[in-house]
Structures are given as structure tokens and as C-alpha cells.
Amino acid sequence: LRQILINLAGNALKFTDQGEVLVDVSVQAHRGSQVTLQFSVRDTGIGIPAEAQERIFAPFTQVDASTTRNESGSGLGLAIVRELVAKMEGSIGLESKTGQGSLFYVSIPFEVLPETSLPQQNSELADLAVLIVDDNRTNQVILEETLTNWSMRPDVVGSAKAALKRIQEADQAGRPYSIVIVDALMPEMDGFMLVEELNQRKKNLVQTTTVLMLSSADRQTFKQRCENLPVSAYLEKPVSESELMDTLMTALHGSMLDRKSYEQVQPISQGLKILIAEDTPANQKVIRAILEKRGHSVQIANNGREAVDYVKQSEFDVVLMDVQMPTMDGLQATQMIRQLADSEQAEIPIVAMTAHARREDRRKCLASGMDAYIAKPIDAGKLIQLIESAQHRSGERPSTETWEDVPMVATTKQINTDSAKARMGGNEELVIDLARFFLDDAPKLSRDIEQGIADGQAEAVERAAHSLKGLAANFDAETLATQCLALEEHGRNDDLKKAKGRLRDLHKTVQAVCEELKTYIATEG
Structure with missing residues (x-):
């Protein structure tokens, strides 16, 4: 096919x-x-x-x-x-x-497959009113179908003048559009002129409406025009569903990144040198602020191509790689880095940033050679935990004291017993039973993974990692689940060298989860 x-x-x-x-x-x-x-x-x-x-x-x-x-x-x-x-x-x-x-x-x-597992709809996008402004009928249909599939409420107009009228009517009816997606190149009044006019009519446009600009022209050509306008993001056509989802999540929730979780970040004495590959200025600013407050040194790359060049030219401890970027996306950039002749450069830890939590998206990240992933909107605590646990395997942690004794954020809980209890219909006894099952099985599965690596049995590693991932999911132990997902992928790809590099962090995380579950049983049992 x-x-x-x-x-x-x-x-x-x-x-x-x-x-x-x-x-x-x-x-x-x-x-x-x-x-x-x-x-x-x-x-x-x-x-x-x-x-x-x-x-x-x-x-x-x-x-x-x-x-x-x-x-x-x-x-x-x-x-x-x-x-x-x-x-x-x-x-x-x-x-x-x-x-x-x-x-x-x-x-x-x-x-037809007997059972089909559909990806969960993103509840944060459901029922949001969207206006699509594009004179091309094909683009209209594709965008309308995509947004409808995400449970959003799209309306479509074919010109800037029609858009001004529709937006005014929606405002007067008390049902304003949360998002306006505008084609940059339209006859009579183009997308830039439309946004300028909207900005004059609606003084609070930037606070109330997310504006996305689409264009088939070169990115740099219209990027400069967008910088002085209340445009949240700009995309080159054709736009994939994945890229559109990523951009929407970033545009809608970017402001959440630097608030509560950022305030809880505490500095360490010896930081890492981190490369951030991210094309959205707002995200660059927020992620840089989080990591620099923690005490890390940061270099920004605006796309995947720049990221590859930086890795070739300089030494970094970790790369934080956005999946969707222009010129070269994060998956392609990761593959190129993994193929570099210099082994130190080729094996640098790479953490993916993605707006998707779907299994297929996670699999693509890991299959490209990424070591871990974090979903947007980004939580500062999770970001720091991933970055610092994923640092270069041949290097040392910032120091034993800073890693063990100084809290990364105000709280670093590994598990969520409340969500486990909710899944068990509020039955505390069942949750305690689950916790005991974990304490019995998780350490053994962790050892099985290590033994499988030692014996060169990739299939055994894949099986044990998959089972341990299921145990972790019962308590929303995201760090452990992420590590298991990576090990499962390494086992499937017969890449035991990478799997071995994850063992220390896996054992440490299993131990941390076990300690929290023991405390939970002692308190609630």
C-alpha cells in the first residue's frame, strides 16, 4: 500500500x-x-x-x-x-x-481488526471555538475535519472581510472564538492585514484569542512580519496533524510553564550544559528560565539542523529536543546525532518534548534514538528530573550532595495513590493490595531486566520491561513508566547497550517507588 x-x-x-x-x-x-x-x-x-x-x-x-x-x-x-x-x-x-x-x-x-484502541481525545481542546480563515477550499476541508476530530468547534470563512464580520458577530453574541487560524496569503486583504485590523478593534486580542498564522511561503519571510503582531505561532504548509496539535498546545498553555512549578525550583551548586532545540520563542524563554534558575547552562537551537551543528561543535551533557520544528524536526535531528562518528557526541542523552502522550508518538521518539520524553505543557519539576537523570552516561551527576540532599522542587513524589484509588472505585483495600503486588513483583522484574541484558536476551528484557511498565501505570509512576517504555523499545530493537545504560536509573526509581508504597501501606493499611 x-x-x-x-x-x-x-x-x-x-x-x-x-x-x-x-x-x-x-x-x-x-x-x-x-x-x-x-x-x-x-x-x-x-x-x-x-x-x-x-x-x-x-x-x-x-x-x-x-x-x-x-x-x-x-x-x-x-x-x-x-x-x-x-x-x-x-x-x-x-x-x-x-x-x-x-x-x-x-x-x-x-x-477489520476485532479490537481497535483509539487515541484518547485531548480534553483541553474539546469545545473550543475556532475560526478558520483560508481562501483555499482544500485547506478549509482538511483543517475543519482535523479540528472536528479533536472535538473542537470550527467555523470556516474564505476571506479576511468575512472573518472580521464573523468575529464581530461571535463577540456580540457572547461566544467569542478562542482560536483563529489565518492563511497569510489571501487576495484583497491578506492574513497580516487581518490580524492588524483585529488588533486595532480588539485591544485585548492577545489575552483573549490565540492566533495561528499559516503560509506556504518561506518561514523567515513571514516570521519577521509576525513578530510585531499578536500571533501566537506560525506554521508552514502543508501542516501535519501532529504539528498542529503541538502548536495549539504550546500556544494555549505556554503561559502555564513559568508559574507555579517554576516558583518551586531550587538551585544546585554544579550545573549541566544543556542544549535546547526549540523553535517557539515563548517556550525558549520559559525553559531557559527554569533550567538557569536550577543552575544549568543553556544554549538555544532554533531547529533540528542547528541542534546537530551545535552537538558537532560543542560538548553538552543533555539535549532537550522539540519534536516538531521547521527545517529539520527533532526525530530527524536525533537520528543524525546518533550517526555521528564521534561516539561521545553520538551517545549524548536526548530528551524529547512533545504535545502528545499517545503510544505511537512515544514509540517514534524512542525509535529515533531519543532517551526519554516529556509532554507539553511542561512541568518544571518533571523537566528537571528528566534532564538530570538523563545526563551523559559516561559523566557523573552534578555531585552526590546536590543530587541526593537538595530537593529539585518542593515535591518529587513518584506515585499518585489518589488516582489509583479513583480507578479502584474508592476501594482503599484494593489499592493496598496493588501496592503489595508491586512490592513483590517490581524488584524481581527489575532484576529480570538486568539478567536479560547480561545474558544477551533482548526478548526477555522487552517482556520484563513491559510487565514492570504495567505495574507502574497502576500508580501513575510516570518516571518509572517512561524508563520501562524505553527499555521495552531497546529490547524490541535488540539494543542491549542502550538498555544497560538505563539500569542504574531504573533500580533507583524502583527503589523510590517501593519506599513510597511502603509508607502508604504503613499509613493507610
Whole structure:
């Protein structure tokens, strides 16, 4: 399926000089345990004459001689697609007019999984009113569907003038928009002019409304124009769901980063040298403030490419890497760092920052070579704990005294017995039983992981880490669960060297959780 879509999309891009290429999927039929999905690739390219459509799927076929001169290719792409579709018991067709573009559609049957685990919806975005301002119908549809899937309430207009009217009506009705997503490049009145006008009309715009600016132009071109406007973030098209979610969470909750948790940060005497790869100025400022207050030295990289260059040029103890960045994202940057010839540089601990807590997003982070992750909005205590526990494995902690005796924040509890009790329907006895199960099993599983590493048994490491992760989840022991998730991934990838580097922190965290659970049992049991 991947090859089918790559060939169709690649073919569309090759013959489309202007306009767009849209890849879509929909349910065509659903009968019992089988579902037929229709994948379509639509472009606004040169189109295919009617007389050429019958032979377009034959090997070495081009539309005409002029096309061959202008566009390179083997001529095998669509023939391969037809063969792959046939092997998958599907069908393929096309609609096209010369000069108006083409639509290729593929229908393929699939077996329905008996159980499907859907990602949890982000409750913080639910019911937020959003206005989408874009003159491109395709962009409107994609954004509207995405936001609706997140339980948000999107409205769509096609011009800046219509947006001004809709915003005024919403304000007068007492239902103002929480978020306005604006296309930068629109006819008559562009996105920048719209935001300027809104800023004049609504003096408290920056306090009441989150404004996101989208553009297909070069980031630097419109970044400067945005800096003097109340724009929370700016994104380059095409925008992925992951990137949009990350930006929304950062824009909506960035101000939460530097308040309560920041005030609890206490300094240490010997800090680390930390590289922060983050493209959002507000986040840069807040994270720098947290870490510098703790006593660490900070260097900022504005994208993944800069982060790789900094790691090559200087020595750092830890890298804090945002996943979604322009030029080069955090996953790509991490992969490049892990491939560096200098082993010290290649093995530097990397902590991911992401707005997502979904399993697949965590897996992508760890698969790219990241050591841990922290979800946005960022809590200062968790950030410090991750940074300081993830520092370079060949180095030492700041000092035994500062690490053991000076509290990182006012509280560093490993577990949450209240949430465990809530899950058990308020039954304290069940929670105490769970705690005793943990005390019996967790140390053994921790030893099983260590033994599996020593014996070179990656599968045993994966199994034990998975089981320990489940025990940790019962008490929201996030630090332990994160460590187990990483070990589980290392076991799956047969990377026992990385797994071994995590053992000391794992044993220490298991011990800390056990101590808290013993105290809980003594108090409540």
C-alpha cells in the first residue's frame, strides 16, 4: 500500500507545476469483517487526454513526446501500481481532462481488526471555538475535519472581510472564538492585514484569542512580519496533524510553564550544559528560565539542523529536543546525532518534548534514538528530573550532595495513590493490595531486566520491561513508566547497550517507588 501511494503521489507531483496534490482515503464499503477503503490522489496538473487513458497503466508509457522531454521517469510507476493493486485484490481507475488535472483512485479490501484502541481525545481542546480563515477550499476541508476530530468547534470563512464580520458577530453574541487560524496569503486583504485590523478593534486580542498564522511561503519571510503582531505561532504548509496539535498546545498553555512549578525550583551548586532545540520563542524563554534558575547552562537551537551543528561543535551533557520544528524536526535531528562518528557526541542523552502522550508518538521518539520524553505543557519539576537523570552516561551527576540532599522542587513524589484509588472505585483495600503486588513483583522484574541484558536476551528484557511498565501505570509512576517504555523499545530493537545504560536509573526509581508504597501501606493499611 505504501508503494502504491508513493508512486501515485510521486507521479502527480511530477506533472503538477502549480496548484496542489491531495491524497485522501474514505470508507467505500463495510460488510461484516471486511472493509473496502478507497485511496485517491488528485492533482491540478497537465491532465491526461482521453485517448491516452486506456494505455496509461502499460509499462514505459508517457502521454506524449513533449512530456518525455519535460519530465523524467522510467514509465514503470503506474504499471507497478496496477500490479500491486491486483495482488491486493483491489481495483484502480482514473478521471482526467487535459489541462485540468487528474484523479487516480484505488479501492482495496481489508480485514477489520476485532479490537481497535483509539487515541484518547485531548480534553483541553474539546469545545473550543475556532475560526478558520483560508481562501483555499482544500485547506478549509482538511483543517475543519482535523479540528472536528479533536472535538473542537470550527467555523470556516474564505476571506479576511468575512472573518472580521464573523468575529464581530461571535463577540456580540457572547461566544467569542478562542482560536483563529489565518492563511497569510489571501487576495484583497491578506492574513497580516487581518490580524492588524483585529488588533486595532480588539485591544485585548492577545489575552483573549490565540492566533495561528499559516503560509506556504518561506518561514523567515513571514516570521519577521509576525513578530510585531499578536500571533501566537506560525506554521508552514502543508501542516501535519501532529504539528498542529503541538502548536495549539504550546500556544494555549505556554503561559502555564513559568508559574507555579517554576516558583518551586531550587538551585544546585554544579550545573549541566544543556542544549535546547526549540523553535517557539515563548517556550525558549520559559525553559531557559527554569533550567538557569536550577543552575544549568543553556544554549538555544532554533531547529533540528542547528541542534546537530551545535552537538558537532560543542560538548553538552543533555539535549532537550522539540519534536516538531521547521527545517529539520527533532526525530530527524536525533537520528543524525546518533550517526555521528564521534561516539561521545553520538551517545549524548536526548530528551524529547512533545504535545502528545499517545503510544505511537512515544514509540517514534524512542525509535529515533531519543532517551526519554516529556509532554507539553511542561512541568518544571518533571523537566528537571528528566534532564538530570538523563545526563551523559559516561559523566557523573552534578555531585552526590546536590543530587541526593537538595530537593529539585518542593515535591518529587513518584506515585499518585489518589488516582489509583479513583480507578479502584474508592476501594482503599484494593489499592493496598496493588501496592503489595508491586512490592513483590517490581524488584524481581527489575532484576529480570538486568539478567536479560547480561545474558544477551533482548526478548526477555522487552517482556520484563513491559510487565514492570504495567505495574507502574497502576500508580501513575510516570518516571518509572517512561524508563520501562524505553527499555521495552531497546529490547524490541535488540539494543542491549542502550538498555544497560538505563539500569542504574531504573533500580533507583524502583527503589523510590517501593519506599513510597511502603509508607502508604504503613499509613493507610
